[in-house]
Amino acid sequence: MRHKDENKSESIFKAAIHLINEHGLSETSMSKIAKKAGVSASTIYVYFENKEDMLNKLYLSVKKKMSLEVFYNYDDSISLQSAFEHALRKFINFIVTNKEEFLFIEQFSNSPLLHKLSLKEGIELFEPIFSLLEKGKSQNIFKQVDTGLLHMFMFNPSMQYVKEYFGGRIELKQDTLNELIQMTWDALKA
Amino acid sequence: MRHKDENKSESIFKAAIHLINEHGLSETSMSKIAKKAGVSASTIYVYFENKEDMLNKLYLSVKKKMSLEVFYNYDDSISLQSAFEHALRKFINFIVTNKEEFLFIEQFSNSPLLHKLSLKEGIELFEPIFSLLEKGKSQNIFKQVDTGLLHMFMFNPSMQYVKEYFGGRIELKQDTLNELIQMTWDALKA
Amino acid sequence: MRHKDENKSESIFKAAIHLINEHGLSETSMSKIAKKAGVSASTIYVYFENKEDMLNKLYLSVKKKMSLEVFYNYDDSISLQSAFEHALRKFINFIVTNKEEFLFIEQFSNSPLLHKLSLKEGIELFEPIFSLLEKGKSQNIFKQVDTGLLHMFMFNPSMQYVKEYFGGRIELKQDTLNELIQMTWDALKA
């Protein structure tokens, strides 16, 4: 029995991400994806139930890839601040070096096509972050506020920062990056 | 000639926003908008060049409405912190009470259909915010970092907060709101 | 009472001819004609019943202009061959110097939109040609064949010739023109 080709699925993902960033979700059709991926449109339906399913799987695949990188070599036995900085830097590094993946996530996150379940699964991949924030709270290093609130301050400004950079409205400098991280820390700090 | 109905353009906008939030940008067709707005599909083309043009005009219209509300009664001669808090609360209030407008903006902001020019014009509507941030810097109240950076910390966590609330993952409480504003202030403070 | 503006009707004609030659009959819409003519689309309907009516009137207008030029200074009391040559040269001259008009006629002649009546009226404008051919037959200078047949040989090669010239596949030289006329005469001659 032949098995589903991992590469084929991957090249469909790549084509989809590329086209969605270039022309938007609405302009990206299955046949265009197929053409770009070098397969027949019907082949996509061998791998995915339908367009929505494909997009949700793509979303999770990117989230997975992202978490793998963020938590690569992650060690939460080190000091809280070090762990915090490590994770945040890895995160920023990922989205900077994986522009298309990141922008796809951003675009798809605001779409009603994103299933609640996929959203939930995507969040769960970043469980260690929540642990970190909880730990900071229990150690009275972070503010005693809802962990969700801490999470927002931890990531949203950085994400916006990278988007501004991609939009050409800002430069990417090591100094600014440090300031960004410092500000993030200040926001969380008790 | 017949007279141009001012409400028509407005009802097209309303219908568009509503449908986009309900089914997503990609799923919202001109004919569905027309039907919901109670006009003929071709009538939309009397008011707008094409779909893209319509969406960009809608984007700017919402941004305009938002800025009008944020800067209603805005007085930057009062203390910096008061002005800061006033603007931020007005902003949060607007997006909370104008869910569909806000979510449309969020969705459209990540779309390649958004013209650079519209984005720029939209930003310029919030010029007083940039003045406020600059002033804070010159008074050494805010960190000496890029104003764009301050801007991100000022708004992005709040926006994410409201999105989480809309997504039902968070409750809207006065206390949390105060914490949010405090955290924002802490992030900016020198 | 204001009267219908001759100029306006004329500029509608001009715009129509121009657009039809540039983009074809199918691509030429009333609104495009109106825009090019500098009037409102609805104004066209002040002058013409509908598109078909407009095109037929345009057809006849061009035919009229053509016949006026062909028969300017036409004197059939001179020798048959002189009259023949005079008319043919005038005709060729007209279509060469009125490219757009001529090509419109050619394009519209093959369209089912051309009313039988307009076709008939257009033919009647060239009655002197038929007289000429009849006269040539009665003088045994021309072949004793159907006058329609003589007519075809008199004009069709020349029309094709000019079309080839417009298509850039042939040059326009006085010598060739003379040959063309000689060949035409040879074809008719008994």
Place this chain on the structure above:
Amino acid sequence: MRHKDENKSESIFKAAIHLINEHGLSETSMSKIAKKAGVSASTIYVYFENKEDMLNKLYLSVKKKMSLEVFYNYDDSISLQSAFEHALRKFINFIVTNKEEFLFIEQFSNSPLLHKLSLKEGIELFEPIFSLLEKGKSQNIFKQVDTGLLHMFMFNPSMQYVKEYFGGRIELKQDTLNELIQMTWDALKA
């Protein structure tokens, strides 16, 4: 995969020609063609890139068919006049018995939708005619004029003749046909 039906392309062609003659090029829409051909409108786009492409391919298909018939049993080793007459009669016979194809060609020839390349390819299919005319010139049987000129006199009057017949303004008689051919020969003859 399903197999591609050779007849499908052919039935699309037939439907197109029929409708174009009945209602004109501008009035013939893809969906009408599809309906008449008994296929879905989208199926046409499996076979052709777009309307323009379809019309050009149709044009060439008809030209091909025409040339096949004109040059069926064509033997240019016989006497020049016999070859000439054979080709011309075959041509007239084709257009008389393939009214719709011929009228489509006439209508489309004057349309800007006809690509220069299709026109060129169409002409090349009739290369033997040009050889014949050249040969006649080299044998001093035909006039020493541009071959294009000879070509026009060879075909255009006949085409007009058949069009007049189709328009009901002329009858089709063997005698007239003979006269027509004689006149054509006279026009070419040195």
Place this chain on the structure above:
DNA sequence: TATGAATGAGAATTCATTCAT
């Protein structure tokens, strides 16, 4: 006379998807 506003009908084309192979 002149025209901007309005529209139903229809245009070309693409869509996501299925099916037979």
Place this chain on the structure above:
DNA sequence: TATGAATGAATTCTCATTCAT
């Protein structure tokens, strides 16, 4: 597994025309 063929439904947008002014 893989795909070319096929399609009904939908897309954006334009059309010829009418209407109220």
